[in-house]
Amino acid sequence: MPATRLFPADWLDVGSYQDVPLGLLKTGKESEVHLVARTGTSKTALLAEKRFKAWDRRSFRDDSTYRGVWGQGTRRESRAMRKNTRYGHVAVHARWIAHEWDTLVRLADAGVTVPPPVEPTEDGYRMAFIGDGARAAPRLSETHLDPRTATRVWAELEEEVARMLAVDVVHGDLSAFNVLWWRGRAVLIDLSQAVDAITHPAARALLVRDVDRLAGYFRRHGVVVDPRATLARVGDSPARFARQVLSS
Numbered sequence: 278m279p280a281t282r283l284f285p286a287d288w289l290d291v292g293s294y295q296d297v298p299l300g301l302l303k304t305g306k307e308s309e310v311h312l313v314a315r316t317g318t319s320k321t322a323l324l325a326e327k328r329f330k331a332w333d334r335r336s337f338r339d340d341s342t343y344r345g346v347w348g349q350g351t352r353r354e355s356r357a358m359r360k361n362t363r364y365g366h367v368a369v370h371a372r373w374i375a376h377e378w379d380t381l382v383r384l385a386d387a388g389v390t391v392p393p394p395v396e397p398t399e400d401g402y403r404m405a406f407i408g409d410g411a412r413a414a415p416r417l418s419e420t421h422l423d424p425r426t427a428t429r430v431w432a433e434l435e436e437e438v439a440r441m442l443a444v445d446v447v448h449g450d451l452s453a454f455n456v457l458w459w460r461g462r463a464v465l466i467d468l469s470q471a472v473d474a475i476t477h478p479a480a481r482a483l484l485v486r487d488v489d490r491l492a493g494y495f496r497r498h499g500v501v502v503d504p505r506a507t508l509a510r511v512g513d514s515p516a517r518f519a520r521q522v523l524s525s
């Protein structure tokens with residue numbers, strides 16, 4: 278069953294607009310998220326702008342699991358990345374940013390419950406702000422769900438993971454810290470570590486970790502979870518990952 282849309286199709290005006298920055302919302306390990314009010318001809322919408330920190334200011338800098346799988350850059354870029362030069366770092370950083378935006382668009386198109394993408398920027402991208410008024414939605418990790426709600430949301434998140442895998446994406450950093458809780462819905466964010474399920478050698482290991490981490494939260498909230506059964510339900514199978522070296 279496809280997830281119903283989070284936002285109405287016309288949530289954002291098309292055409293001319295004016296943006297007013299409303300300030301810093303959150304500082305993460307690798308980014309800052311800013312709040313922006315965009316006023317078009319008929320309405321004002323709130324946007325979240327994710328700005329990646331420059332590569333040398335990120336506290337999470339072990340891209341080794343993730344680099345090299347985001348499509349081909351120029352030969353000069355590839356050589357610089359291999360040699361670990363400053364230019365190489367800058368090239369990795371640019372790909373990192375483009376990668377998260379591309380993944381967000383791909384998942385939104387596939388009907389995964391993510392903030393609707395708005396546009397890429399020089400150092401990140403803009404998406405719909407998930408919150409009420411200017412109050413950001415809490416993360417699932419900060420939310421207490423009763424067992425009944427938790428059971429429903431766990432089943433919905435299984436469907437989300439299945440939907441991602443159906444378009445060959447493994448989130449790679451899925452946990453209650455990267456899921457927002459908004460109006461009774463779980464909204465997946467933070468796709469910077471997403472990998473391609475077909476080509477990435479650690480895809481299955483990351484999928485297993487994603488399911489395990491998320492399962493931990495739901496177990497603590499009274500849900501009987503069976504990660505193996507979940508993996509089977511979301512589309513994991515020996516054949517699917519047969520050619521990947523780190524499959525277990």
Ligand SMILES: Nc1ncnc2c1ncn2[C@@H]1O[C@H](COP(=O)(O)OP(=O)(O)OP(=O)(O)O)[C@@H](O)[C@H]1O
Nearest residue numbers: 303305306307308310325392405406407413466467
């Ligand atoms: N679209 C959004 N609407 C509302 N809040 C958001 C949105 N996107 C991100 N946030 C908030 O900003 C925080 C950081 O975003 P995100 O997880 O994408 O970045 P990060 O740099 O990986 O941060 P962290 O190190 O905390 O994981 C989120 O935990 C969430 O609270």
Ligand SMILES: [Mg+2]
Nearest residue numbers: 305454455467
């Ligand atoms: Mg995060």
